[in-house]
Amino acid sequence: RPLKLGTITFGSFALLTVILSAVGLYGVLAFSVTQRAGEFGIRAALGARASHLVRNVVGEGIAIVAVGIVVGAAISWYASNAIAAILFEASARDAAPYIAAAAIFGCVALIASALPAWRATRIDPASALRAE
Numbered sequence: 001r002p003l004k005l006g007t008i009t010f011g012s013f014a015l016l017t018v019i020l021s022a023v024g025l026y027g028v029l030a031f032s033v034t035q036r037a038g039e040f041g042i043r044a045a046l047g048a049r050a051s052h053l054v055r056n057v058v059g060e061g062i063a064i065v066a067v068g069i070v071v072g073a074a075i076s077w078y079a080s081n082a083i084a085a086i087l088f089e090a091s092a093r094d095a096a097p098y099i100a101a102a103a104i105f106g107c108v109a110l111i112a113s114a115l116p117a118w119r120a121t122r123i124d125p126a127s128a129l130r131a132e
Helices: 002-035 037-045 050-086 095-121 125-131
Strands: none
Touching: 002 037, 002 050, 002 095, 037 050, 037 095, 037 125, 050 095
């Protein structure tokens, strides 16, 4: 019973971490798109396709998450000795959890950057030029 409670607790904290990181990344990218509305409008006025604007915003989100993945993996690899004693039939340095976490956060980055990227394509070039 205590093992099940610990598993549920760790799983809940992991889910909360994923949700908070998605909301935080969305907030950063939405703010960035709002701040760069003039730039996106000018790019659209000069003929940039919507796919280029989307690639720009999504690429920014992926870059932020990639740095987080590298730093987080390095810290967890270093700190893995501290939790090795409480793991049963598993190594603290198995590659599978690291790969799974990187894949999950990569998907979170794509999903969290989708709405700000879509908003970047909806900026009116004429109003952006007037604002500049």
